[in-house]
Amino acid sequence: MLAQVIASGILMGFIYALVAIGLTLTWGVMDIINFAHGEFLMLSMYSAFWMYTLFRTDPLLSLPLEALLIFVLGYVTYKIVIKRVADAPGLTALLATFGLSLVLRNLAQFLWTPNYRFLNQTLVTDKKLAFAGIVLGLPQVVASVGSVIMTLAVFYFVQRTRMGRAIQATALDKATAKLMGINTELVYGVTFGLSGACVGVAGALMSTFYPIHPESGALYSLLAFVIVALGGFGNIKGALQGGIIIGLAEALGGYFLGTQFKYAIVFLIYLLVIQLRPQGLFGW
Amino acid sequence: MQEEMLSVENLTMKFGSLVANDQVSFSIRRGEIVALIGPNGAGKTTLFNCITGFYRPTSGRVIFDGKDITGLRPYKVCRLGLTRTFQIVKPLKEMTVEENIMTGAFLRTGSRSKAREIALKVMDFTHLADKGQMKAGSLTIADKKRLEIARVLATGPKLLMLDEAMAGLNQTEIREAMDLCLRLRESGITLLVVEHIMEAIMPISDRVIVLDAGKKIADDVPAKVVCDERVITAYLGEKYHAKSKKP
Amino acid sequence: MYVVIGVLPFIIQNTNFHHVMVIFLIFAAVGEAWNIITGFAGQTSFGHAAFFGIGAYTSSVLFWKFKINPWAGMLAGAVLATVTAAIVSYPAFRLKGHYFAIATLAVAEIIQQLVVSWDYVEGATGISIPVVADGFLNLQFHKSKIPYFIIAYVLFGVVLLISYLVENSKLGYYLKAIRESSDAAEAMGIDHALYKLIAMMISAFLTAIFGSLYAQYILYIDPFMVFSMNISMKIVLLVVLGGIGTIMGPVIGAAILIPLSEYTRILFGGTGKGIDLIIFGMLVVLVACYQPHGIVGMLRRMSLLKVSATKGGGATHAGRNAVS
Numbered sequence: 001m002l003a004q005v006i007a008s009g010i011l012m013g014f015i016y017a018l019v020a021i022g023l024t025l026t027w028g029v030m031d032i033i034n035f036a037h038g039e040f041l042m043l044s045m046y047s048a049f050w051m052y053t054l055f056r057t058d059p060l061l062s063l064p065l066e067a068l069l070i071f072v073l074g075y076v077t078y079k080i081v082i083k084r085v086a087d088a089p090g091l092t093a094l095l096a097t098f099g100l101s102l103v104l105r106n107l108a109q110f111l112w113t114p115n116y117r118f119l120n121q122t123l124v125t126d127k128k129l130a131f132a133g134i135v136l137g138l139p140q141v142v143a144s145v146g147s148v149i150m151t152l153a154v155f156y157f158v159q160r161t162r163m164g165r166a167i168q169a170t171a172l173d174k175a176t177a178k179l180m181g182i183n184t185e186l187v188y189g190v191t192f193g194l195s196g197a198c199v200g201v202a203g204a205l206m207s208t209f210y211p212i213h214p215e216s217g218a219l220y221s222l223l224a225f226v227i228v229a230l231g232g233f234g235n236i237k238g239a240l241q242g243g244i245i246i247g248l249a250e251a252l253g254g255y256f257l258g259t260q261f262k263y264a265i266v267f268l269i270y271l272l273v274i275q276l277r278p279q280g281l282f283g284w
Numbered sequence: 285m286q287e288e289m290l291s292v293e294n295l296t297m298k299f300g301s302l303v304a305n306d307q308v309s310f311s312i313r314r315g316e317i318v319a320l321i322g323p324n325g326a327g328k329t330t331l332f333n334c335i336t337g338f339y340r341p342t343s344g345r346v347i348f349d350g351k352d353i354t355g356l357r358p359y360k361v362c363r364l365g366l367t368r369t370f371q372i373v374k375p376l377k378e379m380t381v382e383e384n385i386m387t388g389a390f391l392r393t394g395s396r397s398k399a400r401e402i403a404l405k406v407m408d409f410t411h412l413a414d415k416g417q418m419k420a421g422s423l424t425i426a427d428k429k430r431l432e433i434a435r436v437l438a439t440g441p442k443l444l445m446l447d448e449a450m451a452g453l454n455q456t457e458i459r460e461a462m463d464l465c466l467r468l469r470e471s472g473i474t475l476l477v478v479e480h481i482m483e484a485i486m487p488i489s490d491r492v493i494v495l496d497a498g499k500k501i502a503d504d505v506p507a508k509v510v511c512d513e514r515v516i517t518a519y520l521g522e523k524y525h526a527k528s529k530k531p
Numbered sequence: 532m533y534v535v536i537g538v539l540p541f542i543i544q545n546t547n548f549h550h551v552m553v554i555f556l557i558f559a560a561v562g563e564a565w566n567i568i569t570g571f572a573g574q575t576s577f578g579h580a581a582f583f584g585i586g587a588y589t590s591s592v593l594f595w596k597f598k599i600n601p602w603a604g605m606l607a608g609a610v611l612a613t614v615t616a617a618i619v620s621y622p623a624f625r626l627k628g629h630y631f632a633i634a635t636l637a638v639a640e641i642i643q644q645l646v647v648s649w650d651y652v653e654g655a656t657g658i659s660i661p662v663v664a665d666g667f668l669n670l671q672f673h674k675s676k677i678p679y680f681i682i683a684y685v686l687f688g689v690v691l692l693i694s695y696l697v698e699n700s701k702l703g704y705y706l707k708a709i710r711e712s713s714d715a716a717e718a719m720g721i722d723h724a725l726y727k728l729i730a731m732m733i734s735a736f737l738t739a740i741f742g743s744l745y746a747q748y749i750l751y752i753d754p755f756m757v758f759s760m761n762i763s764m765k766i767v768l769l770v771v772l773g774g775i776g777t778i779m780g781p782v783i784g785a786a787i788l789i790p791l792s793e794y795t796r797i798l799f800g801g802t803g804k805g806i807d808l809i810i811f812g813m814l815v816v817l818v819a820c821y822q823p824h825g826i827v828g829m830l831r832r833m834s835l836l837k838v839s840a841t842k843g844g845g846a847t848h849a850g851r852n853a854v855s
Binding site: 336337357358359363383387388399435436438439 | 707
């Protein structure tokens, strides 16, 4: 039973990690925390839901569309909102993204009601995988494998491609990057888009087993923030490790103390870590 | 003859393996203007931070006015009468010049009207009187540097440490700053001044301390320091120095 | 302005309107309280629901379980919130910017979850405050909302006065100095940990008072109402919209947000609840993008332009008039 809990904790951890990587990208590159990150996730889930309900397209097949959609949403958000607040002092940027999250969440509620919706006839629904006495739901397994693939893809993109290097350079020093001929405006836009694509993928994957409602994403902004704080901001590997720790903490905490405490434990970990190692568990 | 105001004893500050200050010792007497100079990266600002409590030195002691203040928090150091300005000015941008200075003055009084009285005096002294109602964020760099001094001056310090108060100023502004330093001394305040602009600092200081690569290499009256071989080497490099020695 | 707020409910004799006025005063006051720690001292709290909730729960539980007078309960709640604030925030003050903000949020979420699973206070079910006879001592009025309004109005006046005193005293100058630069503040002899702590404690105390009042007014509380992130965020957003760091800001912000949300609720019923927040979210995005000083900042800029236009004098002179 414990092995079961650990295994499912790790599976969730990979998904959390992907969500957190989206957040850590914008944070690391432009020092902006996108509070609407969870709402992007929620919109991706709704998009998967409607693709299924209206066009009978399985979430696993519509996934590229969700990724693209939220990429565009991220890019547009940067162009319309973030650009104007990026250099403003203190709270301003945080509040702008918070306002945005409020709009998106309540718009979803207005358009699609606060009711919980489920996709219960997808390709993976109700299928199980048994392995060495551990039984895992296929949706979770597929989602976490998908998350790992996307994580690797993002990592590859940032480390190896031209655009990725431009992102890294801009993160280190915007002014210098600009002087070197990097289009920093484009870099920021793409970073926001990429951040959106991460939750676009995560949302499509989660829609196969997670209830879809306007509040689905709200907690994820926070969880992702905690993970980023654990991993050190701007650090993709750290986000992956942090994601697994939080997935495990949540699963084990839920198992030993009761599910109502699982997020309390996550937040407690956050408070402890920032007190003891403010640079993140795996920070420099 | 003059009593010691500040003495730094074998102060060492390490950041990991980097030794920013290495066994630095010196003292400052009441009423002096002492310049602290050295090439970029010599460890001047680090030394400032160690003395005023922003860093806790790795080893060594700082004695101010007879008290050991090593590792004391900056606000406590300030309350004892030792305070500093910052190389990168830190104006309280959203507050007016007058409010900036009043904030300093509140160290000496709890009353707002008394704080304003002090602030007005300080503003006269530092030639900021006509800019009292301007937001500190909208001042020119010269005025920001002046405000930086005025704000801590209002706390009533005995020893004031200025970190590059003249950098970025034009000739007229530099002369005004020199004049301000001299008037500060006249009013009974001892000064330790980090500065790069030699022609400004040499005429007004009683003594010059030179740091290079974290170590103190000279500590004497200005006339002697400018002739010191080690100082010339530090500033101009071995090669130039060797050349200049040839007859 | 304060006088206008005071006479409005007597001119407009409408129960819905009276209800909106009571809620408006409660949130304007809590906004002022939040403004002390975040607007003046620059320490962003996203967790003020914790203090609001502690205030609401303390007085309610004490009255419901032990028949303790709600006024005494209000005071007890405020003290408890102050102590909590001190314990929680002192270590958190070492954190910078975003980390501090999320830490306050985390604390509030933890407290909410503890209350949800605490059977003694009925967990998620919440508490219905026992109904007793009308009266000032019982802090319950069933015939009219006017007495609630008067009490909220007086307490709100006290909060305004406290805010004013804080802003115009050594404490206020010190808090603003800490907000602008903690290094510069330290170099002026300011113990910034101490002053932030004082600000946080005052803020928590006042917030809890209005949490209690809210509970006594609604006569029913559950953790999702009073401890929720929505409360914290409502507080943050209304101050930001109105103008952070100013005394008028929270009042203006609450005067927009509260009628907006209460009237949409009355108009559209329970399901229409989202509309106010959509509008409000948009307003906040706009404010963040174009006018970081909120509506107060906007008004100030307009009056500044007007003064310099009429006087035709230097900008400095106009600025002086606008500021003072």
